[in-house]
Amino acid sequence: MMLEASEQVYFAVPPLPYYLESGEEYYEPGGQHPNRKQLGVFDLILIESGCLFIGEEDREWSLTAGQTVLLLPDRYHYSVKPAEENTRFYWVHFQTVGEWQQSEQDHASLSHDVHYNRFLTSPYSLHLQKQWTLPYPEQAFRLMRALNKAGGERQSSAFWTQQQTFEELLRMMDLRQNDTYISPVVTLAEKAEAFIKNNYRSEITSKTMADALNFHYNYITRCMKQVYDMTPIDYLAKYRLEQAKLLLLKTEWPISEIAHYVGFENVPYFSNCFANQIGLSPTKFRKQYMS
Incomplete structure (x- = not known):
């Protein structure tokens, strides 16, 4: 399977990016994603059915079933046009306290020295594709449903369920775990x-x-x-x-x-x-x- 786009977002870990909130959206024809600027968190979108027309700065995507896009916290996100068919998608907001970077290269210039001085260990570089077709979409959708369901539990159990489930999602999407996508x-x-x-x-x-x-x-x-x-x-x-x-x-x-x-x-x-x-x-x- 070939990469559909060269852009990747790199996260230096530990610590891992941490889960904030998630949800599920359903648009009938005419519905559209809200326009937002400087959201302040990463916004990962996973399409289950239909087609979502969404953009970030000068990039625009028509996302279909099984595809994802990772929107950055410091960019302008907007609806390109309303949905033309019934469209269902999941979203998850997350953040990181470590260094991150978006690049078109097949590696990132994350600072090992700065990371070591701060966290006392060299970083692992977590690679997430900017826009991707999931190799196992049903597995990702199962994890998203588990994330959303945990939101209805008491906080003491929901916190651990959501963080652990989110980490499982990150592992599944980490390109370094899949030799097909590594140069x-x-x-x-x-x-x-x-x-x-x-x-x-x-x-x-x-x-x-x-x-x-x-x-x-x-x-x-x-x-x-x-x-x-x-x-x-x-x-x-x-x-x-x-x-x-x-x-x-x-x-x-x-x-x-x-x-x-x-x-x-x-x-x-x-x-x-x-x-x-x-x-x-x-x-x-x-x-x-x-x-």
Whole structure:
């Protein structure tokens, strides 16, 4: 199945986008979507039947059964024209506190450093298609009905039901969970990332990575640079330091033991890299969080 449009909306997680409210609309011929400006929340629309004519800024869509569109919180949304047939659709409003971006490229330039400093972990990039034909529409409609039904429950149970159901919907719509929609560049970059994470404690060379992934190292480097804005060597060093930070906080191991554990043979070199990247020496970093 080919992409119908190149635009994607990228969300850096954790934390995941969170559910706010949802509903179901039915338009007879002549009915139309309201015009809204600066709504302030993301508006995901899923068409069950009929055709909805809707636009955002200079983009216009004629959405039919099984199709979706994700409207952005800071744009002008409007009805292109009234419905010409009976049209039923679901909508869900959600928001995020993390970084997000809309792009026509097959990757996003989300800031790993800013995200790590804020949430103490590198981000996973959640990819949602701007406009999409759902591969399994009935599953999506089932989740939307569950979201709406939960609204009639007492708040203590409705909150968890709706958040968990919404996360299931996000997982189903995340393009990174479906190899059909992922470009070869992103696929190889993710395989290289997994190789680094699984082998960071050992020596990783251009040859070992090329042999493991069956691609020339220069091509692997180009893919990782495009997707993560880091070469494999840069990613390896950063990941080793992230693991070192966790060990400094979770254990009482000596600095030298942590350095060797995460793959640094030279302890002074580890300390210099840590200080340059984090802004503190390993010892000062550990003391900063000790009671």
